Amino acid sequence: GIQVEQSPPDLILQEGANSTLRCNFSDSVNNLQWFHQNPWGQLINLFYIPSGTKQNGRLSATTVATERYSLLYISSSQTTDSGVYFCAVSSNFGNEKLTFGTGTRLTIIP
Amino acid sequence: DSGVTQTPKHLITATGQRVTLRCSPRSGDLSVYWYQQSLDQGLQFLIQYYNGEERAKGNILERFSAQQFPDLHSELNLSSLELGDSALYFCASSVVGRGPDTQYFGPGTRLTVL
Numbered sequence: 001g002i003q004v005e006q007s008p009p010d011l012i013l014q015e016g017a018n019s020t021l022r023c024n025f026s027d028s029v030n031n032l033q034w035f036h037q038n039p040w041g042q043l044i045n046l047f048y049i050p051s052g053t054k055q056n057g058r059l060s061a062t063t064v065a066t067e068r069y070s071l072l073y074i075s076s077s078q079t080t081d082s083g084v085y086f087c088a089v090s091s092n093f094g095n096e097k098l099t100f101g102t103g104t105r106l107t108i109i110p
Numbered sequence: 111d112s113g114v115t116q117t118p119k120h121l122i123t124a125t126g127q128r129v130t131l132r133c134s135p136r137s138g139d140l141s142v143y144w145y146q147q148s149l150d151q152g153l154q155f156l157i158q159y160y161n162g163e164e165r166a167k168g169n170i171l172e173r174f175s176a177q178q179f180p181d182l183h184s185e186l187n188l189s190s191l192e193l194g195d196s197a198l199y200f201c202a203s204s205v206v207g208r209g210p211d212t213q214y215f216g217p218g219t220r221l222t223v224l
Binding site: 030031033035041042043044045048050086088090095096097098099100102103 | 141166198213214
């Protein structure tokens with residue numbers, strides 16, 4: 001099946017810093033989603049982005065499908081951005097299951 | 111709030127027991143997915159239903175079963191529970207099951223098997 005790798009595994013930043021999280025995948029995808037799992041365990045949708053670029057406030061994402069990677073940018077980090085960020089993809093039409101990466105744990109220090 | 115609801119939020123039970131987790135999808139969504147998040151396996155797909163029919167199966171144990179009812183809510187049944195079944199179980203839903211679409215996740219049910 002498709003493989004999803006995320007980097008870095010851990011990231012510790014001061015409040016106000018910017019960060020870039022990366023997701024590499026091993027096959028062509030027709031769905032790519034970024035999630036934020038907060039300290040209470042909730043999985044929050046950030047972006048549905050199988051290709052192209054999207055922005056939502058301080059967050060933006062870019063997927064270059066032909067090169068099989070996606071990037072999540074977080075600017076002016078706040079302590080509420082702390083948590084684990086997951087990239088998840090699906091690769092087969094007719095089977096929409098998401099395969100998740102192992103996540104990037106982001107810790108924002110005040 | 112994603113619009114997907116799951117009950118109960120927490121469940122503590124003993125080995126060998128059986129439990130049922132319930133999920134109500136977002137209004138209008140026909141597809142329901144179940145995922146398991148454990149410390150050693152990460153987030154894994156278990157099973158998908160589309161409009162009442164099983165559509166895809168992942169690494170779901172034979173002790174686990176699921177169904178989707180005519181009102182589109184879904185239940186995940188876990189039986190003969192083992193310590194290793196302790197995990198966070200998520201339900202997700204999407205509008206259609208015939209092609210890619212955003213999956214919205216519920217708050218999860220945290221299962222602890224003692």
